[in-house]
Amino acid sequence: MAIKFERVGYEYKDIDGKGYLALADVTLNINKTGEFITLIGETGSGKSTLAQHMNALLTPTEGRVHIFGMKISRETRKSKNLKLNPIRQKVGLVFQFPEYQLFEETVENDIAFGPKNFGVSEAEAKERAKKMLNIVGLDDSYLSRSPFNLSGGEKKRVSIAGILAMEPDILVLDEPTSGLDPLGRNALLEVFYDIHQKLDKTVVIITHDMNTVYEYAKRVLVMREGNLVYDGNPTQLFSRKNVKSWNLDVPDILKLRRALEEKFSITLEGETRSKAQLMAKIKEALR
Amino acid sequence: MSLIEIENVSFTYHGNKKALDDVSLSIEKGEWVSILGHNGSGKSTLSKLIVGLLKPQQGVIRVGGITLSADTVRDIRKKVGIVFQNPDNQFVGVTVRDDIAFGLENLQIEREEMIERIEHYAKKVDMYSYLNKEPHNLSGGQKQRVAIAGILAMKTDVIIFDEATAMLDPEGRERVMEYMRALNREGTTIITITHDMKEAVLSDRIVVLKDGRVLKSDKSENILKDKATLEKSNLELLLPLEIMHYLNENGIENPSLKEFLWQLSLNG
Ligand SMILES: Nc1ncnc2c1ncn2[C@@H]1O[C@H](COP(=O)(O)OP(=O)(O)OP(=O)(O)O)[C@@H](O)[C@H]1O
Numbered sequence: 001m002a003i004k005f006e007r008v009g010y011e012y013k014d015i016d017g018k019g020y021l022a023l024a025d026v027t028l029n030i031n032k033t034g035e036f037i038t039l040i041g042e043t044g045s046g047k048s049t050l051a052q053h054m055n056a057l058l059t060p061t062e063g064r065v066h067i068f069g070m071k072i073s074r075e076t077r078k079s080k081n082l083k084l085n086p087i088r089q090k091v092g093l094v095f096q097f098p099e100y101q102l103f104e105e106t107v108e109n110d111i112a113f114g115p116k117n118f119g120v121s122e123a124e125a126k127e128r129a130k131k132m133l134n135i136v137g138l139d140d141s142y143l144s145r146s147p148f149n150l151s152g153g154e155k156k157r158v159s160i161a162g163i164l165a166m167e168p169d170i171l172v173l174d175e176p177t178s179g180l181d182p183l184g185r186n187a188l189l190e191v192f193y194d195i196h197q198k199l200d201k202t203v204v205i206i207t208h209d210m211n212t213v214y215e216y217a218k219r220v221l222v223m224r225e226g227n228l229v230y231d232g233n234p235t236q237l238f239s240r241k242n243v244k245s246w247n248l249d250v251p252d253i254l255k256l257r258r259a260l261e262e263k264f265s266i267t268l269e270g271e272t273r274s275k276a277q278l279m280a281k282i283k284e285a286l287r
Numbered sequence: 288m289s290l291i292e293i294e295n296v297s298f299t300y301h302g303n304k305k306a307l308d309d310v311s312l313s314i315e316k317g318e319w320v321s322i323l324g325h326n327g328s329g330k331s332t333l334s335k336l337i338v339g340l341l342k343p344q345q346g347v348i349r350v351g352g353i354t355l356s357a358d359t360v361r362d363i364r365k366k367v368g369i370v371f372q373n374p375d376n377q378f379v380g381v382t383v384r385d386d387i388a389f390g391l392e393n394l395q396i397e398r399e400e401m402i403e404r405i406e407h408y409a410k411k412v413d414m415y416s417y418l419n420k421e422p423h424n425l426s427g428g429q430k431q432r433v434a435i436a437g438i439l440a441m442k443t444d445v446i447i448f449d450e451a452t453a454m455l456d457p458e459g460r461e462r463v464m465e466y467m468r469a470l471n472r473e474g475t476t477i478i479t480i481t482h483d484m485k486e487a488v489l490s491d492r493i494v495v496l497k498d499g500r501v502l503k504s505d506k507s508e509n510i511l512k513d514k515a516t517l518e519k520s521n522l523e524l525l526l527p528l529e530i531m532h533y534l535n536e537n538g539i540e541n542p543s544l545k546e547f548l549w550q551l552s553l554n555g
Pocket residue numbers: 012013014020021022041042043044045046047048049050096423424425426427428429454
């Protein structure tokens with residue numbers, strides 16, 4: 001088990017000293033390889049808080065998290081022997097707001113910072129910066145730009161490139177496709193899926209897009225008011241009656257399929273989790 | 288005369304290529320216009336020009352007949368509210384309450400009315416129990432909801448939403464869309480910047496930007512099915528229309544199915 005949550009609770013302290021329980025008693029295992037997980041749930045349900053526990057940015061106020069065998073808890077964080085650098089290298093986290101992540105003077109330095117920090121040579125880090133920039137759909141002219149003087153979607157892309165360049169074992173992405181144009185969103189989802197598929201790595205994506213969940217996820221985690229309320233596959237999730245009560249929605253493909261089946265009194269056979277599958281089934285049914 | 292008139296406007300950020308290149312566009316009073324386009328196409332730049340946060344190097348912008356300039360920008364901001372793409376850029380108050388109050392103070396709203404509006408709009412976006420929290424310590428979606436409440440409370444004639452629902456959950460997004468619809472029915476002019484065709488279809492008109500230029504501006508139902516235009520600016524067809532396209536390509540004639548798919552698309 002690469003990441004293991006044991007009865008994790010997390011309490012934020014407000015300015016007035018009042019506590020706010022953002023995570024309550026979360027127990028969860030994430031494998032080192034082969035997982036493609038989407039983490040979903042209503043606004044304020046604790047998704048970003050949970051994600052920040054996956055690379056020890058936050059320390060649980062209750063319970064403990066084991067990350068690649070290292071125990072993160074209130075007690076261990078006091079110990080000088082706890083080295084966080086290896087954890088940050090193994091688990092790459094892309095923030096929900098790219099502004100929190102970007103800080104260097106140029107895009108090139110920003111993307112190269114992570115790899116350099118983990119011992120990659122200057123030349124190799126720059127090489128990676130260029131490669132990753134192209135992978136996220138920006139051309140070389142952006143290398144010398146300031147990461148602050150970019151459009152919203154461009155910042156998002158650069159922040160993703162910075163984490164990809166670290167080549168982490170596990171990739172945790174907090175709403176990586178919000179603010180991306182549809183072509184960019186589709187392309188980047190394919191990039192994440194490729195990393196998972198070809199390199200057998202684990203990818204965790206936080207999203208509000210039910211289509212992403214339905215088309216890509218092998219496993220779905222649903223948060224509600226700080227609790228993990230669902231851990232299972234997308235097909236079963238969306239066939240539940242209470243998805244709406246969790247502030248979720250039915251994916252477009254499924255909605256359309258159900259509407260067609262009802263309107264034309266037909267039954268399509270088998271699963272249709274991609275557009276191509278749905279189109280093929282409709283064509284078949286029309287024969 | 289249109290409510291907002293943008294005439295031959297160009298804008299370049301220092302040292303970069305043109306972010307907007309000779310853009311002309313009119314928006315009528317009471318209209319709901321969506322602005323779409325690839326990342327970096329100039330959508331946010333255009334919105335900042337309309338509220339006078341940026342100054343065009345070329346061209347003229349008029350709001351309600353008044354030409355935007357250093358002298359008129361304060362008056363124009365009382366007419367045009369904007370929800371920024373990044374809600375963090377919107378926050379000025381120490382608490383959510385102060386933050387919503389800030390915009391109202393600028394409008395010189397009386398204290399009692401102010402308190403009433405703050406509570407009303409905080410409830411509207413489901414953030415009432417967070418009024419005493421620090422805006423910066425909220426979740427992404429909560430920040431967006433507060434930013435929206437702050438602008439709604441100002442009751443401006445025009446509201447620009449710059450991807451203001453991008454981080455909301457499906458239910459929250461649905462509620463904001465409902466609210467935009469209601470506001471628009473009551474006469475508020477609305478400009479939404481979005482990548483989501485399901486949101487765009489609700490508006491009267493869609494403007495597609497590409498590389499800082501207006502690629503097309505037309506009634507929503509026309510742009511909706513214009514695959515070529517959408518693809519040129521990294522956009523995609525709504526799912527039912529994509530299916531329709533597929534049926535056409537495969538020579539499948541089924542009028543009742545096509546009509547059904549079209550109706551589904553119009554409902555977003
Ligand atoms: N720094 C903070 N101080 C105090 N409370 C916080 C802080 N950050 C988050 N919270 C609260 O903790 C809860 C969980 O926040 P979190 O950011 O994990 O939610 P989320 O599921 O990621 O939501 P979203 O989908 O809106 O991004 C929220 O109610 C939020 O107000």
